[in-house]
Amino acid sequence: MVHKDGSWARAEQIGREPPTVHQGGPRRLWDVLDEARDYWLQHGALPLYGANVTITPDGVIHLQRGRWKATIA
Numbered sequence: 001m002v003h004k005d006g007s008w009a010r011a012e013q014i015g016r017e018p019p020t021v022h023q024g025g026p027r028r029l030w031d032v033l034d035e036a037r038d039y040w041l042q043h044g045a046l047p048l049y050g051a052n053v054t055i056t057p058d059g060v061i062h063l064q065r066g067r068w069k070a071t072i073a
Contacts, residue, residue, distance in 0.1 A: 001029045009033075 002008045007025030051065035061072040
């Protein structure tokens with residue numbers, strides 16, 4: 001995975017062993033992905049399903065469902 005801020009992550013896995021993850025940059029992209037995956041497995045859906053969405057005139061997307069919030073800029 002790569003992000004325009006310079007963050008990157010890659011993972012390698014053989015068989016059923018846990019993956020070996022390499023990542024760098026200002027954000028830990030694998031950690032962000034893994035948190036979303038854990039939430040999905042615990043709750044059966046991602047928090048964005050059923051979220052309220054607001055899009056500002058400059059195109060920024062704000063999502064909210066309960067206490068969960070996210071912004072896509």
